[in-house]
Amino acid sequence: MNLLRALRARRPRDTVARWIALTTMAAMLTSLALNGVFSLLGGVWAKPPLMETGLMEKAAAITRIIDSVAPEQRPGIAIAGSDQGFSTQWLPRYQDARVPAIDEPNFRSGSALLRTLLDRPDARIEAYEPADWSPQQADSRYALLIELSDRSWVMFSVPTRSWGLAELPRNLIIIALILSSTMLVALVATRHLATPLERFAQGARRFGVDFKAPPIPVVGPQEIRQAILAFNAMQAQIQHFLHDRTQMLAAISHDLRAPLTRMRLRGEFIEDAEQQSRLFRDVDEMQAMVNSALDFFRDDARLERATAFDLAELLHTIVDDFKDAGADVALNGPQRFVYVGRPVGIKRAVVNLIDNALKYGTEPAVSLKAHASRVELRVTDRGPGIAVEYQEKVFAPFFRIEGSRNKNTGGVGLGLPATRAIVLEHGGSLTLRNRRSGGLEVCIALPVQMSEPS
Numbered sequence: 001m002n003l004l005r006a007l008r009a010r011r012p013r014d015t016v017a018r019w020i021a022l023t024t025m026a027a028m029l030t031s032l033a034l035n036g037v038f039s040l041l042g043g044v045w046a047k048p049p050l051m052e053t054g055l056m057e058k059a060a061a062i063t064r065i066i067d068s069v070a071p072e073q074r075p076g077i078a079i080a081g082s083d084q085g086f087s088t089q090w091l092p093r094y095q096d097a098r099v100p101a102i103d104e105p106n107f108r109s110g111s112a113l114l115r116t117l118l119d120r121p122d123a124r125i126e127a128y129e130p131a132d133w134s135p136q137q138a139d140s141r142y143a144l145l146i147e148l149s150d151r152s153w154v155m156f157s158v159p160t161r162s163w164g165l166a167e168l169p170r171n172l173i174i175i176a177l178i179l180s181s182t183m184l185v186a187l188v189a190t191r192h193l194a195t196p197l198e199r200f201a202q203g204a205r206r207f208g209v210d211f212k213a214p215p216i217p218v219v220g221p222q223e224i225r226q227a228i229l230a231f232n233a234m235q236a237q238i239q240h241f242l243h244d245r246t247q248m249l250a251a252i253s254h255d256l257r258a259p260l261t262r263m264r265l266r267g268e269f270i271e272d273a274e275q276q277s278r279l280f281r282d283v284d285e286m287q288a289m290v291n292s293a294l295d296f297f298r299d300d301a302r303l304e305r306a307t308a309f310d311l312a313e314l315l316h317t318i319v320d321d322f323k324d325a326g327a328d329v330a331l332n333g334p335q336r337f338v339y340v341g342r343p344v345g346i347k348r349a350v351v352n353l354i355d356n357a358l359k360y361g362t363e364p365a366v367s368l369k370a371h372a373s374r375v376e377l378r379v380t381d382r383g384p385g386i387a388v389e390y391q392e393k394v395f396a397p398f399f400r401i402e403g404s405r406n407k408n409t410g411g412v413g414l415g416l417p418a419t420r421a422i423v424l425e426h427g428g429s430l431t432l433r434n435r436r437s438g439g440l441e442v443c444i445a446l447p448v449q450m451s452e453p454s
Contacts, residue, residue: 016193016223031177031181056114059144063154127143309341310337319331346426349444354379357383362383374448377443380440385434386401388434427446429444430442
């Protein structure tokens, strides 16, 4: 057991730097291997230049032997110098070669080498490729003709390579193999690195809309695993903090409501009706402020799990509830739109905005518009709007433009802060804009980033 632990401790760590080095090495080795395989196959089906096949030295040696013997011995020596992929033929006359008529049959790349090997600077040399033969000729091949000292000829043929590739296509194929092998290895390696990062990003987004989301699986290279461990620890601390805060606020709610109840009971014994009425108004206002503050800070909707729901249907339900209460709210948008989020939180945000539109303006309206990456929800009204200098301040808790704290004329100033908190927790944004024709427009933009409930 101790030996196994020691071996595991000495095992190289799976780091990003190690993966980059291995990817580079694997890409190079794969390119070399594919290039080697192609070179081996090229000896069978490709068309390498004659200068690269070693035929020049063999042709020069056979030519010198044939040129040094009597004419009656030359056909036998030519046959003896042939093999399966290389045929030699002695021709008394040039016409016996039956080669195609082309403008320039000179062997530019090999003539100098052959003349040097033959030790004959003035020797005539001609070369033909398969493309030089007409389509009607079935024996298209490589042909190399060398004139002997007595004006006869020796012809060398390589028929097995008459259907191969030229140098440019071969080089293009080699380049394509190198690029494709490098891209293949890089794709495999990057997918290995990208998968843990994508899982990490999905887990972070899921936690942004669902505080009860499970921890992210710890997989991937060492650096990514360390980041996931740190994120999971932070997620656990936040979840623990939210649980403790909820418990604490529940206790505060009980402790604050008890003295308010006692104050109301004692107020019943006050004989002065005017003083009693003032006390009851103060108690009611304090009770409303306590309830609103506790709802804002506790907000059980923030602990709601994200789920897929029909956002359009939710808006129809909200508008119908307002219509049942006697408030006419217009709605414009699709009949169905599935969104992944927390429906209770979104409902609370929309209800707060419609309430504000009814309190401070007229003709409240709600519209829903879906885009490829986001969904826009707008609540508009006809009223005084909000001055530009106050459009950011209204999101501060307990801030109200009007001086009154009467709950019937605007609550305690927690509606907009709670609404923006819900929107931000969905990864969206909330903006205010005064309409040119009068009134306020509140735009909520929510990202469409999750395809399934977490």
